[in-house]
Amino acid sequence: MIVKSSAAVSSTEDIDKVNEEIFHDEWAGSIDPQSVMVDQSWEAATCPEHRWIRQQLGDLKGKKVLDVGCGAGEAAVWFAKQGADVTACDISQGFLGLVHRVASIHGTSLKTAQVDADGLSMPADSFDIVYCGNLLHHVHLETALVQMKDCLKPGGKLVTWDPLCHNPVINVYRRMASQVRTEDEHPLHVRDIKTFERHFVNVKTGFFWFTTLWIFLRFYLIERVHPNKDRYWKKIIREHERLAPIHRRYEKIDQLLLSACPILKRYCWNMAVCATKGGKG
Numbered sequence: 112m113i114v115k116s117s118a119a120v121s122s123t124e125d126i127d128k129v130n131e132e133i134f135h136d137e138w139a140g141s142i143d144p145q146s147v148m149v150d151q152s153w154e155a156a157t158c159p160e161h162r163w164i165r166q167q168l169g170d171l172k173g174k175k176v177l178d179v180g181c182g183a184g185e186a187a188v189w190f191a192k193q194g195a196d197v198t199a200c201d202i203s204q205g206f207l208g209l210v211h212r213v214a215s216i217h218g219t220s221l222k223t224a225q226v227d228a229d230g231l232s233m234p235a236d237s238f239d240i241v242y243c244g245n246l247l248h249h250v251h252l253e254t255a256l257v258q259m260k261d262c263l264k265p266g267g268k269l270v271t272w273d274p275l276c277h278n279p280v281i282n283v284y285r286r287m288a289s290q291v292r293t294e295d296e297h298p299l300h301v302r303d304i305k306t307f308e309r310h311f312v313n314v315k316t317g318f319f320w321f322t323t324l325w326i327f328l329r330f331y332l333i334e335r336v337h338p339n340k341d342r343y344w345k346k347i348i349r350e351h352e353r354l355a356p357i358h359r360r361y362e363k364i365d366q367l368l369l370s371a372c373p374i375l376k377r378y379c380w381n382m383a384v385c386a387t388k389g390g391k392g
Contacts, residue, residue: 175238177238
């Protein structure tokens with residue numbers, strides 16, 4: 112089932128959203144559903160954000176989950192495989208069609224809705240978990256968080272992960288990868304944690320990819336892979352078996368450094384957040 116939102120937006124916002132939809136429809140059309148790595152995206156050594164989120168969520172069986180900005184369905188389909196009742200939403204009709212095909216390949220099913228993150232139009236107090244991965248840096252953060260909070264039941268959890276804006280290596284990578292990302296991106300600042308704290312309680316954060324970013328440098332400097340030719344953040348999943356030994360080695364260094372000197376967290380590539388909607392369930 113695919114439902115399209117009728118939420119009105121201003122003309123500037125409308126242009127941005129149309130461009131986003133076109134970009135992601137084209138991307139979705141280039142993806143073979145058989146190639147979407149659902150289990151690996153949650154279990155591989157090179158997916159520390161999802162491994163951290165798994166620890167925060169626990170048992171998902173019977174939980175109502177909303178995946179905002181579902182993309183190819185790595186998260187939505189994984190949630191469904193864990194026994195959750197999943198609604199996957201995205202601005203791209205192409206991705207919504209793809210996620211149904213991916214779900215079918217994995218022997219499960221889910222619902223979909225074509226909406227954008229700052230106009231969800233979902234029933235209030237209806238989901239146990241709202242997940243959004245690699246999305247908030249495309250939208251107005253506070254507007255999106257208010258929408259997601261409204262969708263959650265009291266005591267429900269919001270889990271997210273997104274890139275941070277502080278690391279100079281990653282900022283060079285972003286400038287180079289101009290053909291595989293959209294112009295509206297605005298990676299999060301560590302001060303944005305305060306925005307989460309204004310709307311949620313028990314806000315927990317995880318920071319990932321500090322010295323482990325050597326893998327990105329290796330792709331470019333040694334393996335000569337240009338970021339416009341292969342999305343590095345997809346390559347690390349696709350080649351996780353080859354990269355696991357070096358990632359585990361540097362991940363241990365990251366854990367020691369970030370624990371000893373927390374200010375270094377701002378220079379990580381990604382930040383994950385787990386936050387709870389106040390009130391009793």
